[in-house]
Amino acid sequence: xxxxxxxxxxxxxxxxxxxxxxxxxxxxxxxxxxxxxxxxxxxxxxxxxxxxxxxxxxxxxxxxxxxxxxxxxxxxxxxxxxxxxxxxxxxxxxxxxxxxxxxxxxxxxxxxxxxxxxxxxxxxxxxxxxxxxxxxxxxxxxxxxxxxxxxxxxxxxxxxxxxxxxxxxxxxxxxxxxxxxxxxxxxxxxxxxxxxx
Numbered sequence: 656x657x658x659x660x661x662x663x664x665x666x667x668x669x670x671x672x673x674x675x676x677x678x679x680x681x682x683x684x685x686x687x688x689x690x691x692x693x694x695x696x697x698x699x700x701x702x703x704x705x706x707x708x709x710x711x712x713x714x715x716x717x718x719x720x721x722x723x724x725x726x727x728x729x730x731x732x733x734x735x736x737x738x739x740x741x742x743x744x745x746x747x748x749x750x751x752x753x754x755x756x757x758x759x760x761x762x763x764x765x766x767x768x769x770x771x772x773x774x775x776x777x778x779x780x781x782x783x784x785x786x787x788x789x790x791x792x793x794x795x796x797x798x799x800x801x802x803x804x805x806x807x808x809x810x811x812x813x814x815x816x817x818x819x820x821x822x823x824x825x826x827x828x829x830x831x832x833x834x835x836x837x838x839x840x841x842x843x844x845x846x847x848x849x850x851x852x
Contacts, residue, residue: 656771657712659833661680661683661684661687664683665683665685665751666682668682668683670731670831679773679794680844683780687755689706696721710742710760710762711726713726713728713757713784714745714758714759714760715740715742715758715759715760715761715762715777715780716745716758716760717742723755724772725749725758726757730755731747731755731756731757732755732756732757733756733757733789733790733793734756734789734790735754735755735756735757735790735791735792735793735794735844736756736757736758736759736781736784736785736792736793736794737756737757737758737759737793737794737797738758738759738761738810739758739759739760739761739782739796739797740760740761740762740764740797740798740806740827741760741762741763741837742760744760745758745760748796752831754794756792756794758779759780759781759784759793760777760778760795760831761776761777761778761781761806762775762776762801763775763776764797764798764802764803764805764806765802765805765806766802766806767779773809776806778809778810778813781793781817782813782814782817783818783842785814785819786817790819791819791820791836792819792820793810793814793820793821793822794809794822794823794824794828795807795811795821795822795823796824799826807823811823823845825839825844825848826844826845826848827841827842827844827845827848828841828842828845
């Protein structure tokens, strides 16, 4: 017996990343079991986030302010920019508490197979920032997959004539990893990125 409203809710929840049909169905039934006020608060939070949150005009990270907190922070180093593929990556980098510069969100990676070329990304905005004269180093922190590597190589090639130091985050074996279970590509990257002790 299918109830149209529950099916519609399940379908919408199933569109979220990482949510399969069974999980979406479980969430739908859970939402029906919570107090009506709690369900309304969730709906209101989703609507408010969609209305108030927007990309920062400088870096492209999400904010509900005129500038994101990082771009507005005068204590951040202005001459170093970390380039990431997605706004979520800014949060991951910030968790390390090791980077004190600014960010630039590309909104994706180059993927010709999926029709994503340089014009679909915020690469021109990055080049404009770099031509301003304030940026001395660009750290490319795109994902270590085919698209991320291609994007990093493409950006590095564009930045070379500007005389800006361009670096790539290291790839390799995670802390607690075991060589026996590490794939060849990861091991090769770990060897390539080795450093003197």
